[in-house]
Structures are given as structure tokens and as C-alpha cells.
Amino acid sequence: MSLAVKDLSFTYNRGLPVEAKALQNITFDAEKGEILSIVGHTGSGKSTLAMHLNGLITPQQGEVVIDGLRIEKDPQILRKIRQFVGLVFQYPEQQIFAETVNEEISFGPYNWGLRGNALQERVLLAMDLIGLDHSFASSNPFMLSGGEKRRVAIASVLASEPGYLVMDEPTAGLDFNGVCELTSLLRSMSENGICVIHITHDLELALSISDRILVISEGTVTAYGTPADISERLSNMSVKGLVLPDILSLSYELKKTGLIKNITSDPYTLAEQIKSGQIKCH
Amino acid sequence: MCSGTTLYLEGAEFQYPDTDKKVIKGIDLEIRAGEWIALLGPNGSGKSTLLKLFNALLLPSQGCCFIDGMDTKETMAVETIRSKVSIVFQNPEDQIVASIVEEDTAFGPENLGLPSGEIVSRVKEALTGVGLWEKRKHSVSSLSGGQKQRLALAGVLAIRPGALLLDESMSMLDPASRKSFLDLIKRAHSSGCTIVQVTHRLDEILNSDRTVVVSDGRISWQGKTEQFLSMSEDGLKDMGFAKPTVTVLKEELVKFGIIPVTTKSDIREIREKICLLQ
Numbered sequence: 001m002s003l004a005v006k007d008l009s010f011t012y013n014r015g016l017p018v019e020a021k022a023l024q025n026i027t028f029d030a031e032k033g034e035i036l037s038i039v040g041h042t043g044s045g046k047s048t049l050a051m052h053l054n055g056l057i058t059p060q061q062g063e064v065v066i067d068g069l070r071i072e073k074d075p076q077i078l079r080k081i082r083q084f085v086g087l088v089f090q091y092p093e094q095q096i097f098a099e100t101v102n103e104e105i106s107f108g109p110y111n112w113g114l115r116g117n118a119l120q121e122r123v124l125l126a127m128d129l130i131g132l133d134h135s136f137a138s139s140n141p142f143m144l145s146g147g148e149k150r151r152v153a154i155a156s157v158l159a160s161e162p163g164y165l166v167m168d169e170p171t172a173g174l175d176f177n178g179v180c181e182l183t184s185l186l187r188s189m190s191e192n193g194i195c196v197i198h199i200t201h202d203l204e205l206a207l208s209i210s211d212r213i214l215v216i217s218e219g220t221v222t223a224y225g226t227p228a229d230i231s232e233r234l235s236n237m238s239v240k241g242l243v244l245p246d247i248l249s250l251s252y253e254l255k256k257t258g259l260i261k262n263i264t265s266d267p268y269t270l271a272e273q274i275k276s277g278q279i280k281c282h
Numbered sequence: 283m284c285s286g287t288t289l290y291l292e293g294a295e296f297q298y299p300d301t302d303k304k305v306i307k308g309i310d311l312e313i314r315a316g317e318w319i320a321l322l323g324p325n326g327s328g329k330s331t332l333l334k335l336f337n338a339l340l341l342p343s344q345g346c347c348f349i350d351g352m353d354t355k356e357t358m359a360v361e362t363i364r365s366k367v368s369i370v371f372q373n374p375e376d377q378i379v380a381s382i383v384e385e386d387t388a389f390g391p392e393n394l395g396l397p398s399g400e401i402v403s404r405v406k407e408a409l410t411g412v413g414l415w416e417k418r419k420h421s422v423s424s425l426s427g428g429q430k431q432r433l434a435l436a437g438v439l440a441i442r443p444g445a446l447l448l449d450e451s452m453s454m455l456d457p458a459s460r461k462s463f464l465d466l467i468k469r470a471h472s473s474g475c476t477i478v479q480v481t482h483r484l485d486e487i488l489n490s491d492r493t494v495v496v497s498d499g500r501i502s503w504q505g506k507t508e509q510f511l512s513m514s515e516d517g518l519k520d521m522g523f524a525k526p527t528v529t530v531l532k533e534e535l536v537k538f539g540i541i542p543v544t545t546k547s548d549i550r551e552i553r554e555k556i557c558l559l560q
Binding site for chain 2: 012013018020040041042043044046047090091094143145146147148169172173174175176177178179201202203240241242243245246247249250253254257259265266267268270271272274275278
């Protein structure tokens with residue numbers, strides 16, 4: 001069971017004077033139980049790619065195949081795809097429309113045909129997954145804080161039990177604790193066998209939580225591999241809008257000069273290494 | 283050149299209508315003209331509400347708010363207050379009004395009733411500054427989230443406000459655009475503009491003069507930003523913040539006597555000091 005994108009290209013306003021190529025020959029795959037981060041500068045095509053993954057945009061060229069099903073403009077296929085793939089937009093709190101949290105979260109599974117106790121259980125399960133106390137069920141979602149609204153919105157997508165979860169910049173605007181909670185949520189979802197596709201411009205976060213990373217720039221893939229591969233590649237090449245986290249980048253530089261031995265993203269380890277390297281120098 | 287605006291809150295409280303919970307529970311705060319304030323706090327602590335009090339989008343339910351000495355409750359003063367105090371919201375969709383990039387940026391200056399030559403030059407300056415001049419004829423809907431965030435800033439810069447309030451305005455930007463966005467803020471600040479910056483990332487506040495932490499509607503900490511960042515990692519964590527890794531590295535290297543204590547929390551400066559030693 002996997003998601004495969006092959007030679008995908010997409011142009012906005014195709015054929016018009018203002019046409020803009022958003023994606024060019026994108027190829028990658030992602031498997032169940034994996035966290036794949038898609039990283040790129042603002043305007044690199046990340047969100048356009050995300051919208052292809054659940055058929056909000058159907059491919060102009062190339063293909064997107066999910067669990068063997070190829071996305072095309074066929075209402076039956078699209079309905080199935082949307083059941084497989086949950087998409088959480090940038091600022092998901094804007095997806096909220098219902099009067100109570102319970103109503104909001106049950107909307108998805110209700111539309112897939114769930115009723116009665118089964119529906120209620122599904123709602124509570126989604127709330128547990130995202131760490132929302134059951135007492136929130138009767139609250140008005142519009143009166144919650146930004147971080148709480150975001151959790152309600154994510155829970156409403158999880159309630160449909162998608163096998164693939166595409167999240168577009170899920171940590172934008174969250175405080176430090178919110179980011180920690182969200183990243184542990186992504187981890188626990190992948191441990192539960194969900195394929196998490198995490199779209200972000202935050203390379204540091206991507207390097208710390210992903211199994212694999214896809215780097216896109218100007219709509220094309222510039223690097224694809226494990227976090228270690230990607231940081232190695234980025235230390236040797238420059239990609240528009242992306243810079244290695246400071247500590248990592250300094251450690252690559254100091255390793256080249258021979259001052260330190262091991263690449264690290266931890267400031268304490270780096271300082272220790274510099275200290276012992278310095279002692280040898282003198 | 284703009285002259286900075288003074289923002290002043292006295293005993294301010296705020297409660298959204300039809301709710302029983304106060305969001306702001308008594309805040310006294312003076313922000314001097316030309317000062318750069320980092321306004322921090324967890325989600326839901328009241329930061330965005332505070333910013334809205336400063337440009338009279340909301341009025342305090344108790345206490346008062348003065349902008350350059352004008353009470354925000356004075357209906358006659360609201361127009362002047364809004365021309366002095368501009369907010370860049372977290373979600374750019376909330377403030378983009380036109381469908382073409384340059385028309386959106388011109389909206390503010392047009393409303394100030396400026397002559398057309400002046401509008402044209404301000405639009406050019408603002409769009410060039412945020413790196414969107416080449417996209418001036420494009421439709422706003424073709425821009426990415428990050429580009430829209432830069433467009434929102436351009437629209438505000440074109441007004442040349444005395445105080446610039448930033449509500450997590452860099453949340454959708456990649457590291458390189460964030461750096462150039464910060465440079466624009468620095469430029470506005472050095473021309474005299476008051477800055478109030480709401481963010482969750484402490485590596486973005488290194489340029490601010492003072493840090494104000496709001497939690498649960500009250501000021502829970504305030505002081506020099508330098509002093510705030512020199513708190514222990516655990517101390518900051520208890521308050522809900524992650525110490526910037528560069529600051530951690532600097533402090534460790536200072537502790538080991540490798541670099542001088544005067545070194546800034548800046549990776550370039552740290553690198554230079556280390557290279558000098560080699």
C-alpha cells in the first residue's frame with residue numbers, strides 16, 4: 001500500500017499570458033507508517049502538490065496513484081481517494097464551520113455513512129488522538145483559541161480514518177508547546193500505520209521528524225532522501241529559500257577544517273567538540 | 283523617515299461580547315516611540331487581542347488605550363489612529379483586498395488621499411522591498427502563502443505607519459524570506475518606526491529592545507530582550523519557550539573560554555571568533 005507520484009507537472013492559467021509553471025516532473029513515493037516531509041521555499045509549489053494528493057487538482061501531466069488507484073476526474077474515483085487521503089490545509093482552523101466541536105468532527109464520517117453510536121465513538125476517538133478533552137465536544141469551535149481550533153480541524157480530518165494524511169504547514173503559528181504536541185502527534189500517527197505527508201518550509205523540523213524528505217525548488221525536485229542524505233546534500237549545494245539550521249551548517253564547516261569530527265545539530269555536542277578540537281590545536 | 287508612535291495601555295481589560303471570560307485581565311504597558319517590542323506568550327494568551335486594542339479594532343472594556351496621546355475610544359480619532367498604527371495579521375488572506383498585486387499595495391496610500399505620483403512611488407518602493415515588484419501585475423490568487431504574507435507587509439509599509447504591529451507575520455515564510463522580511467522590519471525600525479512583534483520563535487527577537495510576555499491575559503514577565511534570552515534553557519521552557527540553539531552554543535563556548543562574553547548570539551559572529559582562534 002503506497003502513494004506514488006510520477007512525472008507530475010502542473011501549470012496555472014495554462015495557455016494564458018500569465019501562465020505559471022507550478023510543478024515540473026515531480027516523482028516520489030511514500031509508504032504507510034512513514035513521515036515524508038516536503039520542504040521548499042515560499043512559492044516552490046508545495047501547496048499545489050498537496051492539492052494533487054487528494055484530487056483537489058487532477059494531474060495535467062503525469063500521475064498520482066494511491067493504493068493502486070489512479071487519480072482522474074471521475075467522481076467515483078475522487079470520492080474513494082478523498083476517503084483514503086485526508087488533507088489538512090494551511091490554517092486549518094478556517095475549515096471550521098459547525099456550531100459545536102462534536103458536529104464539526106462528525107461531519108466527515110457522517111458523510112461516509114456512519115451513524116449513531118459508531119459515529120459518536122469515532123468522534124471521541126479522534127478527540128483522543130489529538131488530545132482534546134471530551135468536555136470540548138459541546139463547545140462552540142469559533143470561541144476556542146487558535147491552537148485549540150487547529151486541533152479540532154485536524155481531529156475532523158482524522159475522524160474519517162484516512163490511511164494518508166497530508167498536512168500543509170501544520171505548525172505555522174503554534175507556540176513551542178503546540179509544536180512539540182503536534183510533532184509527537186505526527187509520530188504517533190505514523191506509528192499507527194498512517195502515512196504522514198508533512199509539508200513545511202521549516203527544514204530544521206523536517207530534519208528532526210521525517211523518515212524521508214523531498215526538497216522542491218521552483219516546482220522541481222532538487223533532493224530526495226533520508227534526513228542525513230539531505231543535510232549532506234544541502235551542505236554542498238544551495239537551494240533557493242532553504243538554509244541548513246545554523247548549528248548543523250557550522251558543524252559541516254568546522255568538520256571540513258578538521259576542528260571537529262562528527263556532524264551534529266546539537267549545540268552542546270558541537271561546543272564540546274570545538275573545546276576538545278581546540279585543546280589538540282594548542 | 284517616519285516619526286515613531288507611542289502606544290499606551292492603562293488598566294486595560296477586554297472581554298469579547300457574549301462570553302464570560304476576560305481575554306485581557308488588566309494590563310499596564312507603555313511602548314515608547316521607536317521602541318522594538320517582542321510580544322510573546324502561548325496560543326490563546328491574548329497577544330492578538332492586545333494588538334487589536336492598539337489600532338482601535340477593539341476597545342478596552344475597562345481601562346484605556348492611548349495612541350500618541352489620543353484615546354482610542356474617541357470616535358473622531360480612530361481614522362488618525364489607524365493611519366499611525368498598522369497591523370500585519372497572521373493570515374494574509376485577512377487583509378488582502380484587491381485582486382491584482384499592485385492594486386492591493388496601492389489601497390492604503392489611496393485611502394490616505396495621497397497624490398497619484400506619490401502612490402506610484404510608494405507602491406514601487408514597498409513591492410521592491412518585499413521582492414514582489416516583478417509580480418506587480420499578477421493576480422493575487424496566483425501567489426503562494428508566503429508571497430501573500432510579503433504582499434500584506436508591502437500594503438502596510440506603503441502607508442508608512444508610525445507603529446508596525448506584526449502578528450506572527452513570518453509564520454509562512456521559508457528561512458531565507460524570513461531573513462529578508464526581518465531586514466525590512468529592521469529598516470522600518472531604524473527610520474524611527476515603533477515595532478511590536480508577536481512571534482513564537484525566539485531567534486526572531488534578537489533585534490528587539492524589550493520583551494513582554496503575556497500569559498492568560500496578564501503580563502507575566504517584562505524586561506530587556508538580552509536579559510530574557512540569558513535565562514536558563516529550563517527557565518525558558520517552563521515559560522513555554524525554546525532557547526535559540528545559537529544562543530545555547532554561544533553560552534557554552536563562552537563558558538569554555540573559547541569566545542569572549544561580548545560575542546552576539548549570531549552564528550556569523552561565532553564562526554568568525556572560532557576561525558580566528560584556529
